[in-house]
Amino acid sequence: MSVKYDTIVVGSGPNGLAAAITLQQRGHPVLLIEGKGQVGGGLRTSELTLPGFHHDVCSAIHPMAIHSPFLSSLPLADFGLEYIHSAIAAAHPFDGGSAAYVTHSIEDTASALGKDEQVYLDLIGPVIEDWPFIINSILAPLRFPDHPFRLAKFGLKALRSASAIARKFSTRKGKGLWGGMAAHSIQPLTNTSTAAVGLVLSAAAHIKGWPMAKGGSQAVANAMAAYFKHLGGTIQTGRWVQSVEELPQARALVLDVTPAQLLKIAGHRFTSFYRSQLQRYRYGMGVFKLDWALSGPIPFLSEECRKAATIHIGGAFEEIALSESSASSGKMIDKPFVLLAQQSLFDVSRAPGGQHTAWGYCHVPNGSAVDMTDIIEQQVERFAPGFKKLILSRHAMNAQQMEIYNPNYIGGDINGGIMDIRQLYTRPSLSLTPYRTSDRQIYICSSSTPPGGGVHGMCGYHAAQTILKDLF
Known part of the structure; x- marks a missing residue:
């Protein structure tokens, strides 16, 4: 018998993990899909130079992680984070x-x-x-x-x-x-x-x-993933999603991607007006x-x-x-x-x-x-x-x-789009509910949504709260 999920989250950066955890905490089964072999997005650590030298591939220091109302509420120390x-x-x-x-x-x-x-x-x-x-x-x-x-x-x-x-x-x-x-x-x-x-x-x-996270930034992602699985969530790695049509049936699809990838993966499902807003998004x-x-x-x-x-x-x-x-x-x-x-x-x-x-x-x-x-x-x-x-x-x-x-880093932009006054709150579109797309099943939870870049998980948390209000 195939497993059925209420929600599928694509992308396991801090925001994708935050969305998955928030929904799983409320008892809604979540499948989290990651293209690379390990979770993390901008939270990865690897021996990039020589054996025994552990480098943070992207994010390294985490001032907003310990200030995040969401991340600070999780028992991540119980899952190895120091x-x-x-x-x-x-x-x-x-x-x-x-x-x-x-x-x-x-x-x-x-x-x-x-x-x-x-x-x-x-x-x-x-x-x-x-x-x-x-x-x-x-x-x-x-x-x-x-x-x-x-x-x-x-x-x-x-x-x-x-x-x-x-x-x-x-x-x-x-x-x-x-x-x-x-x-x-x-x-x-x-x-x-x-x-x-x-x-x-x-x-x-x-x-x-x-x-900083002891052992490297990967420790933050690993702790979040371990807690998510402890709640009963499911993770699939090594699976690149090219189109939302590839995904199993679910009530909600949550994409931890920027507007450029959103258009590639799901653009055919959106209204012309919403597509035009995504196309005007600036990196x-x-x-x-x-x-x-x-x-x-x-x-x-x-x-x-x-x-x-x-x-x-x-x-x-x-x-x-x-x-x-x-x-x-x-x-x-x-x-x-x-x-x-x-x-x-x-x-x-x-x-x-x-x-x-x-x-x-x-x-x-x-x-x-x-x-x-x-x-x-x-x-x-x-x-x-x-x-x-x-x-x-x-x-x-x-x-x-x-x-x-990381395809989310368009042109090397690690913030998911410029956070100037024009896009501080209109990320990725002008909307009081920026996590919704024009398709009632599809949501976006990346740093291209408020409050923007940084390791805090709040984009994913707010996206999940929108889904809970809309669907559950």
């Missing part, structure tokens, strides 16, 4: 050997900024104070908030550009630290609402930190990513950088802003903003004894095939002389190769 924190959440080196940094203490972080101490406290302090009241609204689709006045206070800052906020700071350290935080938005820092990402990530660092910058096997720790000149799992390499705010605007407009520069993670300093399971791993990427024009290896390594060498001598092996992926690895 988070590790570095003493400093993120550090930002400057020429000459100094650095700005973010620790758990907002007071210590602000004090190290000198003349910008009060500016930082005034900027981030209110976000921390209001966090318990606004986080559910920040990580949700557009709707009337539970605490409208607190959210409005946050919005007055969040909807501004990062460049406008930067003008509040008077020191190189204050501006640079802010620029590195805001550059996680993966768009020009002059864009409206780029301040939102900087505010959220800064506050998150002070509230719960920026952790953002791509990434060029490197993983290194190292004979020793990265020799950063700054002591603070040697205590941080995450390093923002970009120098002054103006340099970071130029890097982001250039990549967005299709240009390459020789000093890009580089996001770097050095997990093995704090997780000895990542590399053989005495040796280390490092992970880093820069933003590039969407679909770029340009090799940025030398440029990225020179940027690291700039703040850590001797770094290149430590490289035992490296693994590189350009923006095109990122998409080949």
Whole structure:
């Protein structure tokens, strides 16, 4: 007798897993289908360079995972997930050997900024104070908030550009630290609402930190999958879905894909108007990513950088802003903003004894095939002389190769579409229920839906809540 499922979820990234878990928790049998041989999507760890060196293929540090109302509600520790924190959440080196940094203490972080101490406290302090009241609204689709006045206070800052906020700071350290935080938005820092990402990530660092998963990001996906199966869910791996017609009968089909794949898999089922909305969906910058096997720790000149799992390499705010605007407009520069993670300093399971791993990427024009290896390594060498001598092996992926690895990364866009003001809440279409498609059986739950990119599972959770309301 064949097994029947209420719902079939295609794609096992954090959002696909979240949708599957939410529906299975409510007693609706779910089949989760994954194209690759293991679950994870952006949560995968592999020996990309040499045996014994475990690299995070995509996502590496997970500040939003521990803040996610959904993920934090799951008993994932019972299924093997352990988070590790570095003493400093993120550090930002400057020429000459100094650095700005973010620790758990907002007071210590602000004090190290000198003349910008009060500016930082005034900027981030209110976000921390209001966090318990606004986080559910920040990580949700557009709707009337539970605490409208607190959210409005946050919005007055969040909807501004990062460049406008930067003008509040008077020191190189204050501006640079802010620029590195805001550059996680993966768009020009002059864009409206780029301040939102900087505010959220800064506050998150002070509230719960920026952790990594022990053993690698795959541990997050493995724990979610184990819990899902514990609930009675079924997983099939190694099965690429080319069309929804291939799938077994179910009341709902939930696709953890971006609009480009949605059109390929199910476009023939949609109205012409909905198809046109998906066709107009915009993707953002791509990434060029490197993983290194190292004979020793990265020799950063700054002591603070040697205590941080995450390093923002970009120098002054103006340099970071130029890097982001250039990549967005299709240009390459020789000093890009580089996001770097050095997990093995704090997780000895990542590399053989005495040796280390490092992970880093820069933003590039969407679909770029340009090799940025030398440029990225020179940027690291700039703040850590001797770094290149430590490289035992490296693994590189350009923006095109990122998409080949994961078809959701269109042109190397790891955010599922640009998250500018035009697509912050209209992802992937203008709708108060963005998880529904024009076909009443088909739903979308990827990072191309609110609240967008990041390891938090909230896109999948909200998609599942929509399905429960519609069908069950």
